[in-house]
Amino acid sequence: MKYYVHIGFEVHIRLDTKTKMFCSCSTEEGEPNTHICPVCLGYPGALPVPNKEAFKYAIKMAKALNGKINETVVFARKNYFYPDLPKGYQITQHEPPLMEDGYLVLAESGKKIRIIRLHVEEDAAKTLYDSETGRQGENAFLMVDYNRSGVPLAEIVSYPDIHDPDEGVEYLKTLQALARYLGVSKANMEKGEMRADVNISVSTEPDRLGTKVEIKNMNSFKAIHDALEYEIQRQIKAIETGEPIYQETRMWDESTGKTLVMRRKETSDDYRYFPEPDIPPFKLSKEVLEIEPEYTNLHDLYKEVKSWNIDEKKVGFIVYSPDIYKALKYMIQKGVSPKFAVSMYLDEIKGQLEKVGQQIEEKHKDWTLYIYKLIEEGKIDNSIAKKIIRKAITHSKEPKDIYEAEFSGPGVSEDDIRKTIKGVLAQNPDIVKKYKDGKKSVFGFLMGQCMKAFGGKVPAATVKKLLGEELERV
Amino acid sequence: MTIKQLRQKFLSGDMTPLEYMERILEIIREKEREINAFTHLDKTDTLLKEAEIWTRRYKSGEDLPPLAGIPVAIKDNIAVKDMPLTCASKILQEFISPYDATAVKKLKEAGAIIIGKTNLDEFAMGSTTEYSIFGPTHNPVDLERVPGGSSGGSAAAVAADMVPVALGSDTGGSVRQPASFTDTVGIKPSYGMVSRYGLVAFASSLDQIGVLARNVEDAVLVARVIAGKDRYDATSRELTVKGVLESLDTVDGIKIGVWKELNEHPAEEGIMTVWDEAIMKASKEFPMIPVSLPDIASGIASYYLIAPAEASANLARYDGVRYAWRVLDASTYKEMVKKTRTIGFGKEVKRRIMIGTFALSAGYQDAFYKKAVAMKYKIMKNFEEAFKQVDVILVPTSPKLPWKIGEKMAPSEVYKADLYTIPVNLAGLPAISIPAGYVDNLPVGIQVIGRYGEDEKVWAVADKLLSLWR
Known part of the structure; x- marks a missing residue:
């Protein structure tokens, strides 16, 4: 029945x-x-x-x-x-x-x-x-x-x-x-x-x-x-x-x-x-x-969040979490891509905060915006971004402080990077020769040596680009 | 001696507040045993000390508030901080108020000395001041008779010269009828003129704090002190009253209405004779115009549904849970509440709770409560029509002379005695009862009723009439 x-x-x-x-x-x-x-x-x-x-x-x-x-x-x-x-x-x-x-x-x-x-x-x-x-x-x-x-x-x-x-x-x-x-x-x-x-x-x-x-x-x-x-x-x-x-x-x-x-x-x-x-x-x-509600239909929001093309499973959670929806929306309006906003703000920052028993706050929107800008400008990459965030949370500091102290300034300016790359090349003349002889596969080895020298403080993409340039000049 | 005269003596030094307090305490000592006006008197030491402070302040020549050093008694259903608030009920017998009613606060700010709490019918439900755990109050005019009620303690205290003024409360005549029975003056203000904050609710839409005094001037003085919108009472309003010590309005051009249908609902014969004479005397000073109030006799039926209905809810809070007295031999919440209320409330209170609960019940509410409310509006309309022709209306205060204490009467008989006072509460109007004469040494009062908010006019006319009738 x-x-x-x-x-x-x-x-x-x-x-x-x-x-x-x-x-x-x-x-x-x-x-x-x-x-x-x-x-x-x-x-x-x-x-x-x-x-x-x-x-x-x-x-x-x-x-x-x-x-x-x-x-x-x-x-x-x-x-x-x-x-x-x-x-x-x-x-x-x-x-x-x-x-x-x-x-x-x-x-x-x-x-x-x-x-x-x-x-x-x-x-x-x-x-x-x-x-x-x-x-x-x-x-x-x-x-x-x-x-x-x-x-x-x-x-x-x-x-x-x-x-x-x-x-x-x-x-x-x-x-x-x-x-x-x-x-x-x-x-x-x-x-x-x-x-x-x-x-x-x-x-x-x-x-x-x-x-x-x-x-x-x-x-x-x-x-x-x-x-x-x-x-x-x-x-x-x-x-x-x-x-x-x-x-x-x-x-x-x-x-x-x-x-x-x-x-x-x-x-x-x-x-x-x-x-x-x-x-x-x-x-x-x-x-x-005369008071009017700013929201009446959450299904409209649901459709909007869905249109961000993010992980399907997260859509409901975002819509049911006004602070998170509002924060993401704010960041997106500032030009951050929805995918990045979700992965950085929701997965990374919120996730890390929860691990140490803290809650996401207003300022973390600006963290996301700051990190996004650094990445856009090629100053850091995703893995550095994560390092910065984790350090900021564990040391109760601002990402800007972490970035400026550890990932910028002496040692990581373009000239410094080139200098370090040159050093690596000087230490490996045989490998450089092989490369110059057409054995391009050794690039990976050189890249690895450079990354090691930078201690993970310089984005891989930047290293790759400058290494390529320096190899051409040899 | 009026309060103004008293104040004059305090100022000139002819008498000090301390001397006056001593005199009053002497009168109370002498008469209280046979009158039983008070449920609580503040400690003699405290009262004398307070009077002494005022004595010193009068001597210092500083500006003093209008009631500086004047003793006032408060009906025991109005909250005075740190004094018992019993409502003459077993259920509140152990209750000490943690706060002042707004009216009491205003009296204190005006310099009054609160000397104690006065007897009443339990929760102000009654017209004899017999339904009290403190025993009946006796009428100073004739000790074998009731002083009226429910503000009988306040009326008796004033009539016996124990205090110059006292506060009462008037839900269906509870200030005016005792005034009539004790040959005193009783003011029932327009609904909302005096804050009800701190007045233990009986019927919230009808309750109003009032004043009992030996003359119109004193009653008015105190009424002006306690009037005013209060942020703690959403039903209170700012109605026009004059400065506390100002003299009353002139009565030039005032037209007085005389209730036409009185003959259909007459008072006792003796009262009718006093009434006729009073009207005759008044007609020498005022144009007297007969006015019709055809429906006001239905007020009793309306009142005895609305008031108990509201009371049934207002008295639900006395459950023994949070304060005051409760039975100790109960093992569950339900049993405790049931026993506490069964033992704690008197017969008349329980009768009204039952009536009110019934009148509000599903299936009966339309036939009873809602009809009663409709009648209330009809009575309001009656007055509205009548006030198109006149400024004030005269109606006797009580159809009966003060009866003997313990006299057996059916509840409905006692309710009928409120015939002339109830319509005023239903319509929310200002009224005052003033002495109009005697029948075999028993006093008769007549009410002056006015338009809503025209309390000052009512008082002015009453003062003039009283001078003609006394």
């Missing part, structure tokens, strides 16, 4: 503001419960005041998702009890959301995934369970860190337009990359800056959705992929054996590689939404409404 899988996501991304959504506490991480105040702790009498900065970030993301923008912001209260929810309600947007009816173009396939809505809300605090508090059994209790309480989030809800785990991961990677391209969020899944809940259903008819099951607690692309794989198989098996599939929330258990029932929903949750009376609806400022 053929099975039809429908997958939809609810993704939360942390907006990268300096202060929280409804108070002026810092959004930075820190010692537990150090970035807190009466407002984000839900103290009696404290009131929320919206951080309008958050909308500068949210509007960019909302516009990049191509939907209708609702210019008047209406906050609502979503009521439920949880230890990490200090007020007993979450301040969120209900009707209308900031954006509705949008879509996201997947970076690689170019497929459109429809987006139901994007809205702004506050994050809850972080609950630490037994495994994290180190307390077990009788002494066990929950601990709550309220530093995260009130941090601004954008929630993005998709239609169930996704049909397999790979596509699911592509959707999330595209969304994550887009948020990073726009500077809206760091969107790090491991740090909880991007969190995804998934709805999945399996059906035997193409036009009908199966029973919706929600899966939570996945904090990496791999976990999401594995959870989806597992859940699809579980549901197919259930259909085949005639077992019921319940509408329920399941939890991904990383250690066993299974999804487990968290709670079963007999009825839909009743959050008793109503308009937040502490925050009068307000119209977004002109300044915010």
Whole structure:
């Protein structure tokens, strides 16, 4: 039998503001419960005041998702009890959301995934369970860190337009990359800056959705992929054996590689939404409404990177890595060939940095440009370039310093090179004679002798050229 | 003696803030046992020391803020740093506020000495000041009777000369009705005029901090001090008030509206007699025009859905997790929250949480909460129409005289007693209750209601009317 899988996501991304959504506490991480105040702790009498900065970030993301923008912001209260929810309600947007009816173009396939809505809300605090508090059994209790309480989030809800785990991961990677391209969020899944809940259903008819099951607690692309794989198989098996599939929330258990029932929903949750009376609806400022996203369609970028004719396998990685794409693009615009930019910047510099536990930075673009120029001018070759880069990294120096100290100046000027070549020729009169007699194959031997004399500091091409010239003159 | 007169005496040296504080503490010592106005009094030493500092500063001849050395009492649902903030509830009985409400901060900056916290109905839900873990407050006018509520502690403290002024809060009449019951003046400002930051929320869209005093001038002085837009309250606004010590506006050309449908929803007979006389006296000074407010009797139904709905969310934070009291004999989070809330909240609070939760529930929200909100807008419209003809409108404050403490009444009966005050909160308007006369020595108050933001006009008219009625 053929099975039809429908997958939809609810993704939360942390907006990268300096202060929280409804108070002026810092959004930075820190010692537990150090970035807190009466407002984000839900103290009696404290009131929320919206951080309008958050909308500068949210509007960019909302516009990049191509939907209708609702210019008047209406906050609502979503009521439920949880230890990490200090007020007993979450301040969120209900009707209308900031954006509705949008879509996201997947970076690689170019497929459109429809987006139901994007809205702004506050994050809850972080609950630490037994495994994290180190307390077990009788002494066990929950601990709550309220530093995260009130941090601004954008929630993005998709239609169930996704049909397999790979596509699911592509959707999330595209969304994550887009948020990073726009500077809206760091969107790090491991740090909880991007969190995804998934709805999945399996059906035997193409036009009908199966029973919706929600899966939570996945904090990496791999976990999401594995959870989806597992859940699809579980549901197919259930259909085949005639077992019921319940509408329920399941939890991904990383250690066993299974999804487990968290709670079963007999009825839909009743959050008793109503308009937040502490925050009068307000119209977004002109300044915010005029903000436009610099990127919307990552598939266009994908096509562009593909046109660079580089290693096929690297295209996706580059598109999903905004800093790298932007750096490569910058270098290419400066005249560097795409192939060189990728091999030097991505393979060589990034690779070497990672070996010593460092990260690629802004300045490494200029390293690449500098090295490219030296090669263009014939001053160094690829193997020297690599030497320079490695030395620069291990000695925490600039390539320019390394080049100038070791690969230029005394000993490597054209005159000096000629002088050294002449010396080599003088030491090998027999070989020179053979060459002159027409035995051109000895050139390789002479070349090797010269290279040895230069200690690898002079590009082979230069040596070859000058050696040829000097041999002619003999 | 008004605050201005008091200040004059402090300036001239006829009396010092220290002497005045001693006098006030003496009155409190004498009367508090039978009145029970306070839930907390600051330490005598601290208060005397503060008064002494002001005494020295008055002597030094420096420029002093408008309330320098004036004692003020604060309803115990408004945050005062380092003082208990109990809301007269078991659930907050151990809570000490780590911060000042904006209104309190402004009072302190104006030189006021915060002497303590006053009794109220738990979380300001009630009209008698009986629903309190501290026991009922007694009405200084007649100790067997309730002082009204929920700001009954503040009203009683003012009426008993324990303080010249006190802050209260008014969600459905909680400042004005106690003022009426204790023969004092109670201001309910336009919604947003005074920051709610630090006022423990009951019904956020209706709550407003107000002032109780023995005369209009004092109440106005304090209202002006605490008014103003606050960056910690997104619903606060900058509404026009005069300088703190300036005199009230003139009332030339003011037209007064008299609520026409009162006869369909009359107060007790005695109150109606006082009302008629008051209107008669007022008509000698002002043009009196009957105005129709046809829907305001529906305010009760609207209010008793909107307020509990908001309260059901506002009170969700009292879960025992982060602060104050919690049960210790629970083994799971759920059990702890359930037990803490079951034991920690009183009956009336739980009743309202239940009503509110129900009114917001899926499937019922349209029939209840949304209808109630629609009615609120209808009532606003009523006032808007009426204010096309007049500047202010008079309505009695309470349909009932202060009743006996412990008197058995169905909750719906008690709710009905808010008939005249609730529409003002629903419409967000400024109002003031002033003494208008007596029925067998029991005081009767009348409200002056104004257009949104025209608080100064309301106060000026009230001051003039009070001089005619007293």
